[in-house]
Amino acid sequence: MSTRKGYSSGKCQFCRQSFAKKEMEAHLDLCKKRKSVLKGQIKKADPQKAGVFRILAEGYYKPDYWLYFDIRADATLFDLDRFLRDIWLECCGHLSAFMVRKKTYLYQLIEEPHMFGQRPEEHSMDFELKDVLQPNLKFMHDYDFGTTTRLGLKVLIIF
Numbered sequence: 001m002s003t004r005k006g007y008s009s010g011k012c013q014f015c016r017q018s019f020a021k022k023e024m025e026a027h028l029d030l031c032k033k034r035k036s037v038l039k040g041q042i043k044k045a046d047p048q049k050a051g052v053f054r055i056l057a058e059g060y061y062k063p064d065y066w067l068y069f070d071i072r073a074d075a076t077l078f079d080l081d082r083f084l085r086d087i088w089l090e091c092c093g094h095l096s097a098f099m100v101r102k103k104t105y106l107y108q109l110i111e112e113p114h115m116f117g118q119r120p121e122e123h124s125m126d127f128e129l130k131d132v133l134q135p136n137l138k139f140m141h142d143y144d145f146g147t148t149t150r151l152g153l154k155v156l157i158i159f
Helices: 021-030 032-044 077-089
Strands: 009-011 018-020 052-059 066-072 096-100 103-106 122-124 138-143 149-158
Touching: 009 021, 009 066, 018 021, 021 052, 021 066, 066 077, 077 096, 077 138, 077 149
Parallel strands: 103 122
Antiparallel strands: 009 018, 052 066, 052 149, 096 103, 096 138, 138 149
């Protein structure tokens, strides 16, 4: 990451080139290696479940930390939570939650099944993204309710 204030760069995992945050968004549509990989994955996918969301995740309070990624529309919020944990957040198996349109989707631990159903706006993460998200929607993800890491997420497009 650059030391200039307000500037951060990232590397395309397909072609390995580095770009600033806004440049990366445009690059993803043009990257030939990414297009080739996606084309192969879409051919393998069930046509009835086709659809991929592009999402921007960034530090809610520190947007210089960011990540663009594509995720299948038939993946669940739990799958998205697992991805964010694996690539960015996981340290000790803490609880997490998504906040989408005034609803909270909680990570359910088997040892704590009593967490759900206490409030009507609380749900499990067992919902497919296509049923919860839409383009231009902004939502949040909190990891660890002691020293919380909050991510701001935005659905950019679905294709």
